[in-house]
Amino acid sequence: MLSRTAITFASAALPLVFGSPVANIAPGVSPRDGVSGTSTFYGGNLNGGACSFTTMSSLPSGIYGTAFSGSSWDNAANCGACLEVTGPSGNSITVMVVDKCPECDAGHLDLFQDAFAVLGATSAGELATSYTPVACPITSPLVLHNKSGTSAYWFSMQVVNHGSPVASLEVSTDGGATWQATTRSDYNFFENQSGFGKDTVDVRVTSTGGKSVVVNGVSVTSDSSVTAAGNF
Template sequence: IVDECPGGCAGKTFDLFPTAFSSLALPSAGEIPITWDYITCPITTPFVLRTKGGSSQYWFAIQVYNANQAITKLEVSGDDGKTWKSAVRQTYNYWLLASGTDGKTTVQIRVTAKSGKVVVTKGVPTAEGKTVTAASNF
């Protein structure tokens, strides 16, 4: 599944990489009717946070991967959880704080799942290319 549809995917549709699409139909078909079911994700290990290339305390972008539920919100705190700034999800599946982290080089990340469950991870560096394993998954 691709994270963005050319022209937009309306309703219950999504875009596939060409190799996946060609296993279902001829590429010339364009769009095909399919059905699917959501299943419980079997991942039980903690999810991982990864900062994007170019990330810093002045422009901060972070990705959550191996989460076992859909993520609905990601917030960043540079003051030990006293206040939180909401990051904006980008089409390339990173969460962005374009204004950065108020000069903080280490922050807390609060991730909220569709179910409402929340995981807070402390000591997350803002520098590019860093990974931190959360304490749990959802």
């Protein structure tokens, strides 16, 4: 059961790096600084994507989906991140990284088909695009979700619905006096193979921007979820 959520700011922001500097993608179009390249599209895979967002029935309003570059996957570090993608005509959309494109280079996004269709004709198959990281337009609280099999002796937790990319998830078993690190898996869960020996723990999630959300009294019951009182 959730007892309290605290939101704090770290003293320094952590860098968020997605790829190489942007160049103009078409005559007369000057996108924001970011990463230039191309975008293709596919049918889209939210629940079965590499970010393992199985508890999300749909994307937040106003956000489209994309698979992200395999060459920049960085052990799922960009899962849940939002990007502003600019098309060849200068129009832009916001997308969330929910899947992995193993063959895509740093400038290549594989968009959900509905996202691609906003930027250009699907008959083109590929578009010149650029993208830049932005905060997700999410106002509801973030959610902590335990993987099936989680217990006091094997810890695996995911952060869902976060407004900024997650840099770390730490656990305290002594009321916040000390914090223990977890290791992010390639399928976007933060894990400790030995667990923490407790049925409930305190959890501190920190964004790449250095902002932290602390949730106290989180159960480690298998496949359970708890909603925090805030977001990044």
